Amino acid sequence: MTTAHVSTMDTGTPAGPFTAIVDPDGVVLAAGWTDEPETLLPQVHTTLRPTELVERTDLGDVTEAVLAYHRGDLDAVASVEVRQRSGEFLEHAWRVLRKVPAGAPVSYTEFAALAGRPAATRAAASACARNAVALLVPCHRVIRTDGTLGGFRWGLEVKRWLLDHEAGS
Numbered sequence: 001m002t003t004a005h006v007s008t009m010d011t012g013t014p015a016g017p018f019t020a021i022v023d024p025d026g027v028v029l030a031a032g033w034t035d036e037p038e039t040l041l042p043q044v045h046t047t048l049r050p051t052e053l054v055e056r057t058d059l060g061d062v063t064e065a066v067l068a069y070h071r072g073d074l075d076a077v078a079s080v081e082v083r084q085r086s087g088e089f090l091e092h093a094w095r096v097l098r099k100v101p102a103g104a105p106v107s108y109t110e111f112a113a114l115a116g117r118p119a120a121t122r123a124a125a126s127a128c129a130r131n132a133v134a135l136l137v138p139c140h141r142v143i144r145t146d147g148t149l150g151g152f153r154w155g156l157e158v159k160r161w162l163l164d165h166e167a168g169s
Contacts, residue, residue, distance in 0.1 A: 004029060004050035006037045007059045012067045015154075015161045018135070020062050021053065028062055028082045032134040033154040043132035045085035066135065074102035074166055082133045089117065093127035100141045102166040107145040129153070141166075 008019040017035035021044070022028050029048055030040035037053055044050070061080065068076035084094055093115045100106055106114065112124035128139035134154060140162045144150045152159035 002050045003052045003054055005056045005059060006053045007056045007063060008035050008037070009063060009066060010035065013070050014165075015070070015158045018066055018070075020059055020066065021050070022059050022062055023048075023050070023083065026060065026062065026081070028080060028133050028136055029084075030132045031066075031136055033158050040132070043130070045132075047085055048083060069135065070165075072165075077136050080136050082136050084132055084137070086130065089115070089120070089123055090127050090130060092116070093124060094131060094137050097127070097131070097137050097139055097141070100138060102138070102141070103168070105141045105143045105163060108142055108150065109145055111142045125150075135162075138162075 004021050004023050006019060006021045008017050010017050016033045018031070019034050019037050019040060020028055020031040021037060021040055029044050029050070032040055034040065041049060065076040065080045078098065084091065096111070096115045108121050108125050112118055112121045115124055117123060128142050129151065131137050131139045134140070140152055140159045142150070149156050149159050
């Protein structure tokens with residue numbers, strides 16, 4: 001049995017309740033705009049998935065970084081450690097996503113090129129769709145070539161809020 005800590009931030013996150021699941025070392029395994037932690041678990045790779053969640057009111061540096069981001073410190077989440085597992089391309093693509101700067105969204109095609117596979121637009125989109133640690137691995141910064149939002153697990157209203165927040169709107 002593996003235990004992880006979970007916390008939901010109901011205040012200070014204008015896009016809605018934000019929940020994070022961290023391993024015993026404080027590394028984020030899953031995160032997103034929900035107040036139902038169990039909805040995050042299926043996104044965690046089976047080799048990392050905890051069997052027990054212990055609720056905490058605060059996750060220390062993780063909570064602090066998420067709240068700071070929502071207050072306007074857009075770089076606050078960049079140093080938060082995350083852990084995801086999958087194939088080589090997806091893990092690489094998630095590392096690349098962490099380098100896409102706030103306020104400078106890229107298209108799925110541009111993201112594929114940044115990840116070293118310019119023809120793999122669908123694989124790049126899959127990396128966004130399978131990202132378990134939203135915000136910390138900022139898949140919301142990837143949009144369609146025509147400038148429309150595309151998809152987002154947490155809803156297009158949240159994605160729009162994040163992009164506007166990062167653009168200073």
